[in-house]
Amino acid sequence: MFAQKRLGKELSNIHKSLPPGISIASASDFSNWKMDIQVLDTNPLYADQIYRLNFKFSGSYPIEAPEVTFIKEDGRDIPMHPHIYSNGVICLDLLGTNWSPVQNVESVCMSIQSMLTSNTKNERPPGDDTFVRSGYRSPRNINFVYDDNTV
C-alpha cells in the first residue's frame, strides 16, 4: 500500500526521464524491477557493456532498503569489481546500514554506476569462491563490513 504508492510515483518519474546510462528493463509489478546500467566513460573494464540490476522491494520500502543484485540475463554479465561477488551480490553500504528512505531506484542506480566508473581493479572481492559456494540467496542475511572507503 505504502510501498506501492511510492513505487508508482517513482515509476511514472522513471518513464518520463532517466539520467544517461540508466534505463528500465522491466517493471511489471511493485515487488521486482530490473534496470539496465551502463558506464559512460572510457573505463576499459566496462566499456560498451550493459549490466542488469535486479531490485526486490519489500512491503516496508522505502523504510527498508530494496535488495539490489546484478543478474545474468539476456547475455548481461556480472561486472568485475572488488565489491561485487560473482553471484551478483553487491557490497555497498548504501544498500545496507546506510540506506535512507530518501534514496530511490534512480539514486541507487546512479550510485552503483559511479561505483563502477571509479573502479580500476579487475578483480573479485577476497573470498569470492567461498562466499558464492555458501549459497546466500539474499543479501539481506549478510553482515557486510564496509571497510573500504576508496571505491
Added chain:
Amino acid sequence: MDADFPDPTDWIQTPVPGLQALETSLRCQVCKELFTAPKVTSCGHTFCSLCIRRCLSASSKCPTCMKPDEEPRLRDNIVVSELVNSFDTIRKSLLETLVAKEEARKQAEEEAQRDASTRPKRSSYDLDDDGIMEDAEPVHRPRGKRRRQDTTASRQTQEIGPPRRSTRTSSQRINSRIGSSQTPVVVESDDDDDFQPIEEFSEDDDFRSSSRAKRKPTSRVPETPTKKPDLVPCPICSRLKEQSNIEVHVDRCIDGKRSPSPTLGRANDASSAGTPLKRQPISFPNVSKLQHRAPYTAEEREKLRLPKGNASLAKEADIRKKLREIGIKCDVKGKDTKQVLWTRLQEWTNLWNANLDSESPKTKPVLIKELEAYERSQLAQKPSVVQNKDFEREAWSNAHKPGFDALIANARKTATQKKEDGTEAEATDQPLDSMAGVQAELNGIGSPEAIEA
C-alpha cells in the same frame, strides 16, 4: 500500474518549468506526496508526520542527513503546512491553465508559420493596430475576421484572458479568480468575537477550527476593515471595536471583567503578554490547581500522544493488554510472538500520533482498519520467511531440529559406510552432495547446531 500520479514533472511541459522545483520542495522525500502534517526534525529537514515517525522507529536517524534524532524532538512546520494547503488548492487549475496556454501558444506558432507563408506583411499591420507586440504570442490576438473560432484551445485561452497577455498578467488573473472563488465573505456575527490572526498557532485547540483558519488566512485580513469601516482598535487589548462602543469596552478591559473569548488559545494569551491589564490576577487556588492537575477526561485522553516505550523492557503480556485495550486484535492466525505484537503496537503509536498532527483527524475504527491493511500489505510482499530481516533463527532451528538431525545422522552414516567399504565410491557421491547442501543451508541461516555438526 498506469494510474495518473500528480508529479512535479508535470510542470516541465508548461511555460513555467521552474514550478517543478517548487513542487519538489513541497513534497515529502519519503513518500513523495505533498506533505501531510509536516514535521521538522532537529536538523531542520521536513517530512510528513507519519513518514518521519516510521523512519525514526526503524532507525533513529534523519533520513536526509543521517544525523541522530528522536520523535519527541519533532516540531510542527506550520509555514510548510500552509504552503502545501494553498499550493494544493491551486495546483489543478494552475496546471490546466498553463497547459492550455502552452497548447494555445504552440497552435498559434503553427498558425503563424502558415500565415507567414501566405501573408508576409502581417507584422507591420499588427504594429499599426495597437503598437504593442508580445514576443511570446505573436499571432494569437484578435484580428477581426481572421480570428479562428473553431479550435478548442483558443476557446480555452479566451476563458482565461486575452491570449496575447504576458504570463505575469494572466497568472495574476488566475490568482484573483481563485481568490474570489474560494473566499467566502467572513461576516462576524458576534460583536465580541474578534479578529484573531494568531488563532492558527494554537495547535492543541479544536482541529477543525484551526484548519479552517489556516485555509483562508489571507482572505480574512483585507476583508475585515472594508466590512466594518467604523471599527477602532482598543488601546488595551487591540481588539477591533465599534467606535460607539469603544469607551464601554475600554472600561471593561481596564477592570479585567471582560469575559475571555471562547476561541482564545494559550498562544494568544502569551502573545499579548505585554498588556498585563488584560490578564486575570493570579490567585492562589489557581496555582494549587496547576500543581495537582485533575485526571484527564475522556476527551482529553483522546488527544494525548502515545509514548514509544522500550522493546526490551516491555513485557509480552503488557503489550497484549495494551493492544486489547485499544481494540486491536491479537493472535489472529495462531499465537503472535512478542516481536510481532511489538511491531504492531509501534505502528499503532505512529498512526495514532500522526493522526493527531493531521488537520482532519480520522476516527479510531478507521485507524484500526488502516493498521490492519498496513500489516496485510507488509505480509503480502515478504518474499520468504528465511529472508526476512527479523527472522528468528533460534525458533526456526528448534522447530526444524528433527529434520536437520535426521539429515546429519544420514550423512554421518554414509560417511562411516564409505570408510568401511572404500570400494563403493560411486554410491556415496549422492548423499555427500546433499550433506554439503544442508551445511550450506544451515550456514546461511547461521544456526548454532550447524556449527557444532
